[in-house]
Amino acid sequence: MDIYEVFRKRHSYREYTDQPIPMDALERMGEAVSxxxxxxxxxxxxxxVVVNDELRAKIASVYPRDWLKSAPAIxxxxxxxxxxxxxxEGNSILDVDIGIxxxxxxxxxxxxxxGTCWICAFNRAEMDAALGVTGTEKTVVAITPVGYPKEEKSSDQRPDRKPLNEIYRII
Ligand SMILES: Cc1cc2nc3c(=O)[nH]c(=O)nc-3n(C[C@H](O)[C@H](O)[C@H](O)COP(=O)(O)O)c2cc1C
Structure with missing residues (x-):
C-alpha cells in the first residue's frame, strides 16, 4: 500500500473483532519498529505486543474501557x-523517540x-506497576490496542483537522 494511502486510511479505532492477528503480520511490524x-x-x-489474556486484563484495569478489552492485542x-x-540543558528526548x-x-x-488507537491518558505509575515495569528508569509512555476494526472508518468520520495553511507552510 502506498504510504499516503496508509496515512489516509489510519484512524483511531475503538472497537475490534476478536479475529486473531497473523504472526507474520506482527513480525513485519517489528521490522518497521526497528x-x-x-x-x-x-x-x-x-x-x-501483549496477547496474553491476563496481562491484557491488567492493562485494561488501569485504562478501563470495554473497547480496549475487545482488541486481541495491546x-x-x-x-x-x-x-x-x-x-x-538536560531535557530528555524520550517522548519524541517513543512518538516516532x-x-x-x-x-x-x-x-x-x-486498526490501532494511541492511548496516553492513563496513570503511568499505575501502568508501570501493573506491568511490572518498576524499580528502573523504564516507564510505559503509550499503549495502543491492535486488531481488525469492527467497522472500517471513512474519511468523513475523521475528526476535523485545522486548515492546512494554519499548520503547514512552505516558506
Ligand atoms: C499522543 C496521543 C495520545 C492519545 N491518547 C488517547 C487516549 O488516551 N485515549 C483515546 O481514546 N485516544 C487517544 N488518542 C487518539 C486521539 O484522540 C486521536 O488521534 C485524534 O482524535 C484524531 O483522530 P484520528 O486518530 O482518528 O485521526 C491519542 C492520540 C495521540 C497521538
Missing part, C-alpha cells in the same frame, strides 16, 4: 529514561489492515 530513527540511535525503547511502548538522549517508534508501528499496522 527501522525507526531515535536520537543518536540510542533506541531507548521496547515495544511489547502494544505497549516502554521508554528508558536512563539511556535516552538528553539535550545540553510507536507511530512506525501504528502505520505498519494500518498497512497490514489492522
Amino acid at each position: 527501522l525507526a530513527p531515535t536520537a543518536c540511535n540510542l533506541q531507548p525503547f521496547e515495544i511489547q 502494544a505497549i511502548a516502554i521508554g528508558d529514561r536512563g539511556t535516552a538522549w538528553k539535550r545540553a 517508534v510507536l507511530e512506525h508501528f501504528v502505520l505498519a499496522a494500518q498497512a497490514e489492515g489492522l
Whole structure:
C-alpha cells in the first residue's frame, strides 16, 4: 500500500473483532519498529505486543474501557529514561523517540489492515506497576490496542483537522 494511502486510511479505532492477528503480520511490524530513527540511535525503547489474556486484563484495569478489552492485542511502548538522549540543558528526548517508534508501528499496522488507537491518558505509575515495569528508569509512555476494526472508518468520520495553511507552510 502506498504510504499516503496508509496515512489516509489510519484512524483511531475503538472497537475490534476478536479475529486473531497473523504472526507474520506482527513480525513485519517489528521490522518497521526497528527501522525507526531515535536520537543518536540510542533506541531507548521496547515495544511489547501483549496477547496474553491476563496481562491484557491488567492493562485494561488501569485504562478501563470495554473497547480496549475487545482488541486481541495491546502494544505497549516502554521508554528508558536512563539511556535516552538528553539535550545540553538536560531535557530528555524520550517522548519524541517513543512518538516516532510507536507511530512506525501504528502505520505498519494500518498497512497490514489492522486498526490501532494511541492511548496516553492513563496513570503511568499505575501502568508501570501493573506491568511490572518498576524499580528502573523504564516507564510505559503509550499503549495502543491492535486488531481488525469492527467497522472500517471513512474519511468523513475523521475528526476535523485545522486548515492546512494554519499548520503547514512552505516558506
Ligand atoms: C499522543 C496521543 C495520545 C492519545 N491518547 C488517547 C487516549 O488516551 N485515549 C483515546 O481514546 N485516544 C487517544 N488518542 C487518539 C486521539 O484522540 C486521536 O488521534 C485524534 O482524535 C484524531 O483522530 P484520528 O486518530 O482518528 O485521526 C491519542 C492520540 C495521540 C497521538
